[in-house]
Amino acid sequence: xxxxxxxxxxxxxxxxxxxxxxxxxxxxxxxxxxxxxxxxxxxxxxxxxxxxxxxxxxxxxxxxxxxxxxxxxxxxxxxxxxxxxxxxxxxxxxxxxxxxxxxxxxxxxxxxxxxxxxxxxxxxxxxxxxxxxxxxxxxxxxxxxxxxxxxxxxxxxxxxxxxxxxxxxxxxxxxxxxxxxxxxxxxxxxxxxxxxxxxxxxxxxxxxxxxxxxxxxxxxxxxxxxxxxxxxxxxxxxxxxxxxxxxxxxxxxxxxxxxxxxxxxxxxxxxxxxxxxxxxxxxxxxxxxxxxxxxxxxxxxxxxxxxxxxxxxxxxxxxxxxxxxxxxxxxxxxxxxxxxxxxxxxxxxxxxxxxxxxxxxxxxxxxxxxxxxxxxxxxxxxxxxxxxxxxxxxxxxxxxxxxxxxxxxxxxxxxxxxxxxxxxxxxxxxxxxxxxxxxxxxxxxxxxxxxxxxxxxxxxxxxxxxxxxxxxxxxxxxxxxxxxxxxxxxxxxxxxxxxxxxxxxxxxxxxxxxxxxxxxxxxxxxxxxxxxxxxxxxxxxxxxxxxxxxxxxxxxxxxxxxxxxxxxxxxxxxxxxxxxxxxxxxxxxxxxxxxxxxxxxxxxxxxxxxxxxxxxxxxxxxxxxxxxxxxxxxxxxxxxxxxxxxxxxxxxxxxxxxxxxxxxxxxxxxxxxxxxxxxxxxxxxxxxxxxxxxxxxxxxxxxxxxxxxxxxxxxxxxxxxxxxxxxxxxxxxxxxxxxxx
Numbered sequence: 001x002x003x004x005x006x007x008x009x010x011x012x013x014x015x016x017x018x019x020x021x022x023x024x025x026x027x028x029x030x031x032x033x034x035x036x037x038x039x040x041x042x043x044x045x046x047x048x049x050x051x052x053x054x055x056x057x058x059x060x061x062x063x064x065x066x067x068x069x070x071x072x073x074x075x076x077x078x079x080x081x082x083x084x085x086x087x088x089x090x091x092x093x094x095x096x097x098x099x100x101x102x103x104x105x106x107x108x109x110x111x112x113x114x115x116x117x118x119x120x121x122x123x124x125x126x127x128x129x130x131x132x133x134x135x136x137x138x139x140x141x142x143x144x145x146x147x148x149x150x151x152x153x154x155x156x157x158x159x160x161x162x163x164x165x166x167x168x169x170x171x172x173x174x175x176x177x178x179x180x181x182x183x184x185x186x187x188x189x190x191x192x193x194x195x196x197x198x199x200x201x202x203x204x205x206x207x208x209x210x211x212x213x214x215x216x217x218x219x220x221x222x223x224x225x226x227x228x229x230x231x232x233x234x235x236x237x238x239x240x241x242x243x244x245x246x247x248x249x250x251x252x253x254x255x256x257x258x259x260x261x262x263x264x265x266x267x268x269x270x271x272x273x274x275x276x277x278x279x280x281x282x283x284x285x286x287x288x289x290x291x292x293x294x295x296x297x298x299x300x301x302x303x304x305x306x307x308x309x310x311x312x313x314x315x316x317x318x319x320x321x322x323x324x325x326x327x328x329x330x331x332x333x334x335x336x337x338x339x340x341x342x343x344x345x346x347x348x349x350x351x352x353x354x355x356x357x358x359x360x361x362x363x364x365x366x367x368x369x370x371x372x373x374x375x376x377x378x379x380x381x382x383x384x385x386x387x388x389x390x391x392x393x394x395x396x397x398x399x400x401x402x403x404x405x406x407x408x409x410x411x412x413x414x415x416x417x418x419x420x421x422x423x424x425x426x427x428x429x430x431x432x433x434x435x436x437x438x439x440x441x442x443x444x445x446x447x448x449x450x451x452x453x454x455x456x457x458x459x460x461x462x463x464x465x466x467x468x469x470x471x472x473x474x475x476x477x478x479x480x481x482x483x484x485x486x487x488x489x490x491x492x493x494x495x496x497x498x499x500x501x502x503x504x505x506x507x508x509x510x511x512x513x514x515x516x517x518x519x520x521x522x523x524x525x526x527x528x529x530x531x532x533x534x535x536x537x538x539x540x541x542x543x544x545x546x547x548x549x550x551x552x553x554x555x556x557x558x559x560x561x562x563x564x565x566x567x568x569x570x571x572x573x574x575x576x577x578x579x580x581x582x583x584x585x586x587x588x589x590x591x592x593x594x595x596x597x598x599x600x601x602x603x604x605x606x607x608x609x610x611x612x613x614x615x616x617x618x619x620x621x622x623x624x625x626x627x628x629x630x631x632x633x634x635x636x637x638x639x640x641x642x643x644x645x646x647x648x649x650x651x652x653x654x655x656x657x658x659x660x661x662x663x664x665x666x667x668x669x670x671x672x673x674x675x676x677x678x679x680x681x682x683x684x685x686x687x688x689x690x691x692x693x694x695x696x697x698x699x700x701x702x703x704x705x706x707x708x709x710x711x712x713x714x715x716x717x718x719x720x721x722x723x724x725x726x727x728x729x730x731x732x733x734x735x736x737x738x739x740x741x
Contacts, residue, residue, distance in 0.1 A: 236250065236253075237250040237334055238333065238334060238335070239332050239333055239334065239354070240331075240332045240333075240334070240337070240349070240353070240354050240355055240356050241354065242351075242352055242353065242354050243351070244275050244276065244277065244349060244350070244351035244352075247277075247349050247356075248265060248267075248277060248349075250334070251263070251265060251279060252265070254334075254338070261282075262281050262282050262283070263279065263280075263281055263282075263341075264278075264279070264280055264281070264282050265277050265278075265279050266278040266279075266280075266290075266295070268295065268298070268299055269299070270298050270299065270304070270314065270318075270350065271298075271299070271300070271301045271303070271304040271307070271309075272299070272301055273309060274309075274314060274350060274351060274352070275350075275351040276298070276348060276349060276350045276351065277348075277349050278290065278294065278295065278346055278347070278348055278349075279341060279346070279347045279348075279349065280341065280344075280345070280346040280347070280361065281341060281342060281344065283364060284342075284343070284344035284362065284363075284364050285344055285345075285346055285361040285362060285363050285364075286361055286362065286363025287363070288363075289325065289346070289359075289360075289361040289363065290346060290361060293323070293324055293325055294323065294325065294346065294348075294359065294361075297322050297323055297324070298318070298322060298323070298348075303321070303322050304317070304322070306321070307321075312352055312353075313350065313352055313353035313354075313355070314350065314353075315330065315350065315353055315355060315357055318348075318357065319357065323357075323359070325359045325360060325361070326360065327359070327360035328357055328358065328359050328360070329357075329358050330355045330356070330357060330358070331347075331355065331356055331358055332354060332355045332356070337356060337358065338417075339411050339417040339419075340358050342417055343362070343417065343419065344361065344362035344363070344364060345358050345359060345360060345361055345362065346358075346359045346361040347359070366386065366387065366388045366391070367386050367387055367388075368386070369383050369384070369386055369391070369395070370383075370384060370386075371383070371384055372384030372385075372474040372475050372496075373474070374474055374641060375473065375474050375475050375478070375511070375512065375639070377511065377512060377513035377516075378513065379513055379516045379517060380477065380512055380513050380516050381475070381476070381477050381512075383395065383475075383476060384474045384475060384476075384496060385474055385475075385476060385491075385496040385497065385498060386496055387493075387494050387495060387496055388493075389419060389420075389421060389491060389492070389493040389494075392421075392476070392491045392496075392498065393407060393421055393423070393491060395476040396423065396476050396479055396480055396483070396489070396491075396498075398476075399476060399477060399480040400425075400480045400483055400484065402425070404425050404426040404427050404428070405423065405424075405425060405426075405483065406423065406424055406425070406426050407421050407422070407423050408421070408422045408423075408438070409421055409422075410422060410438075410441055410442060412441060412444050412446070412449055412455070413444075413446050413447055413448050413449045414445075414446070414447050415447040415448055416447075416448050416449070418448075418449040418492070418493065418494075419492075419493045420441070420455065420490055420491065420492045420493065421490070421491045421492075422434075422437060422438060422441065422488065422489075422490055423483060423488070423489040423490075423491065424483065424487075424488045424489070425483050425484065425486065427720055427721055428483075428484070428486050428713075428719050428720055428721050429483075429486045429487070429488060429717075429719065429720070430486060430717055430718050430719055430720065431720075432684075432718075433486075433488060433501075433502060433683055433684070433717070434488055436683055436684065437459070437488045437490070437501065437683065440458075440459040441455075441459060441490070444458055444459075446458065449492075450494070450495075451492055451494060451495035451497070452472060452490070452491075452492045452495045452497045452498070452499050453472075453495075453497075455490065455492060455499065456468075456470045456472065456499055460682075461680070461681050461682060461683065462680060462681075465676065465677075465680055466646045466649060466650065466676075467505070467643070467646055467677060467680060467687065468503075468508065468640065468642035468643060468646070469501075469502075469503065469680065469681075469682045469687070470499050470500065470501045470503060470682065471499070471500045471501075471503045471507055471508060471640065472497040472498065472499055472500075472642075473497065473498055473500060473512075474496055474497055474498075475512050477512050478511075478512040479491075479498045479500065481512065481515065482500040484724075485713055485714060485717065485719075486713055486714070486717040486719035486720075487500050487501060487502065487503075487717070488500070488501055488502075501682060501683050502682035502683035502684065502685040502717070503682050503685075504682070504685065504686075504687060504688065504689045504690075504714075504716065505677075505687055505688050506700075506701050506702070508638075508639070508640040508642075508643045509526060509529050509530070509533075509638075509639065509640075509702075510526075510639075510700075511525075511639050514526070514704060515707070519704045519705060519706045519707065522704040523702075523703050523704045526702055526703070526704065527702070528637060529637050529638060529639065530702060531634070532633070532634035532635070532636070532637030532638065533634065533637075533638060533647060534634075535630055535631055535633075535634035536631045536632070536634030536635040536637075536638070536647050536648070536651060537634075537647055537650055537651055537654065538654060538666070539627055539630060539631045539634070540577055540581065540627055540628065540631050540651055540654070540655050541651070541654030541655045541657065541658040541666050541669075542658065542663075542666065543577070543624075543627050543658075544573055544574065544577060544655050544658040544659050545658035545659075545662040545663050545665070545666060547562070547573050548573060548658075548659065548662065549661075549662030549663070550662055550663060561623075562621070562623055565621040565622055565623060566621045568618040569618060569619065569620060569621055570618070570619075571619070571620075573659070574655070574656075574659045576619075576620050576621070576624055577624060577627070577628070577655060578652070578655065579619070579620070580614070580620055580624055580625065580628045581628060581651075581652065581655070583610060583614075584607065584628055584629075584632050585648070587602075587603055587606045587607050587610065588603060588632070590602060590603070590606070591603030591606070607629070611625045611629070631651060635647055635648055635651075650673065653669060654666055654669055654670075657669040678692055685716055685717065686716070689714075689716035690714070690715065690716055695715050695716055696712070696715045700714075708725070708729040708730050710724055710725070711723060711724060711725055711726075711727065711729070712724060
């Protein structure tokens with residue numbers, strides 16, 4: 001047994017070198033990776049080399065004899081010799097069983113062709129009574145006749161044809177192969193040999209391929225960029241064709257018309273002369289734009305009174321003199337056109353034009369601007385984002401009125417053409433952060449994205465981390481403040497939330513209301529939130545550790561009351577506290593899902609009734625109800641919803657570690673949590689900046705300084721413009737002027 005194990009781990013040289021493992025030189029040799037694969041392959045290679053050497057030796061002999069005979073070259077004598085060789089060749093082929101299908105008619109044709117043409121090339125050897133003539137029979141005699149018309153200066157060819165054993169030819173050992181390299185030799189001045197693989201089947205396939213390629217390369221209306229082919233659905237186009245019928249056929253096949261009833265293709269004549277069509281999705285456009293500002297102007301002859309109809313394409317004239325729609329652009333690639341059509345834009349195709357005109361015509365129903373539901377404030381704007389992308393961008397631009405605010409659009413998913421806008425401040429935002437955000441968004445390969453939540457999970461650094469690495473906001477004023485700090489904003493179509501990146505841990509505690517409050521009030525609210533975070537995280541776990549492991553740390557009076565209330569409780573401490581935690585989470589989730597005011601009422605009343613009933617039934621102790629309620633209120637004080645969910649999960653893990661090892665277990669859990677959190681990065685920025693790593697003092701961490709002291713932007717962003725305001729932001733001296741003289 002030990003010897004067998006030794007063979008697995010210790011290499012020993014084989015007794016025979018032929019049994020050594022040899023890495024295949026050619027990847028197409030064999031798929032077998034056995035121990036003796038090299039030995040088997042070696043024998044096959046030797047046989048193959050022997051057959052190849054015999055064939056090459058025979059061909060070289062033919063070349064040498066032809067070279068010797070060509071030294072005293074006479075054209076008349078050469079023609080007579082070629083005629084004799086051809087007659088012998090045809091007689092041998094007639095006697096062969098394999099060539100019997102060609103018959104006597106074929107040889108007569110060959111004789112006629114031989115008389116008409118002077119330069120012929122055949123495989124033969126010089127006549128010798130003692131030696132037999134070595135002739136390698138081609139696959140068909142038609143191929144031999146076709147290759148007769150060769151000039152004196154033509155190149156020598158070598159064709160791959162079927163090698164079959166002939167009675168007067170040299171025996172070839174490798175009869176298993178179907179084709180062999182047979183070299184046809186022509187006498188030229190320089191005696192060059194060229195190889196060409198010409199088989200009858202290959203020739204037919206090449207002709208068919210050429211015919212297909214010639215038909216496929218026909219240009220639609222002279223457009224060289226267009227690539228068309230026919231399939232089961234119809235025409236496939238990559239670019240707009242000059243033929244209107246081909247464009248309509250492609251759109252009908254691409255959008256499954258007439259099965260699909262949403263796409264409308266309105267055919268008409270521009271100025272009653274030029275065929276055209278207007279393509280749009282029903283219900284996605286404003287019909288007044290199409291019926292009042294597009295079709296009437298295009299069909300009016302008076303609008304084209306100054307147009308020269310001999311021109312190829314009227315797009316320039318239409319764009320500058322006819323249509324009054326405020327936003328138009330030209331496109332020629334269907335990869336760009338199709339997302340515009342399904343997004344609610346109207347597209348104009350004109351016969352004879354290899355471009356189309358995309359017109360802004362969106363007019364679908366949308367929700368109006370309403371107060372934000374998740375980020376309510378008392379002192380501040382009461383407007384929130386909507387599900388319309390253009391409306392959300394406008395709300396941000398209304399606050400940040402700057403020419404440096406850049407908005408870039410990007411389609412993300414393949415199937416639903418999900419559109420998002422990347423916004424940043426040119427001259428403030430770090431270019432490396434901007435490029436990193438663009439890189440992650442552009443390299444997504446997904447079919448469907450429903451909103452900003454899915455996009456957040458696809459572009460964050462560490463998906464398995466419990467803390468959020470991108471902050472989402474429903475308020476335009478907060479998004480504007482992120483932009484002015486140097487962050488990047490992503491606004492998605494169909495969702496009322498904007499994503500801001502990169503972020504740090506302290507951004508999750510800040511609210512937009514703090515900028516409108518005095519610095520003392522804002523600092524007080526931040527301290528309250530921080531205390532709520534600590535209570536929600538550690539209080540249930542510390543209670544479990546004190547009850548089970550550290551009773552000596554509890555005052556005697558409090559310990560006696562706790563013991564008295566737990567006399568009738570039948571469950572251990574861990575089961576008791578987990579039961580109440582899950583009950584409280586059920587009440588909170590039910591209150592959120594129940595619509596209207598009933599949800600809030602259900603949460604409050606349900607918690608009171610359930611807690612009171614549990615105490616009276618003796619299932620839990622009254623002190624535990626207080627512990628769970630305080631920890632729940634602490635989680636409510638966290639302004640970020642994602643961070644609140646993370647704290648609720650961490651709280652349960654601390655309870656389990658406290659049950660296992662008391663305060664020591666909680667310390668271990670906290671150390672593990674800090675190790676993971678400190679290793680996190682948001683687009684290259686450490687998650688706990690500016691504390692770890694420590695950077696220049698920032699006046700907006702936990703304690704908020706007066707607003708005029710916020711001179712510098714966050715240094716961990718490495719912005720291009722680090723100053724937020726001047727050294728003397730107020731610019732006026734206090735205690736001067738006013739009512740005093």
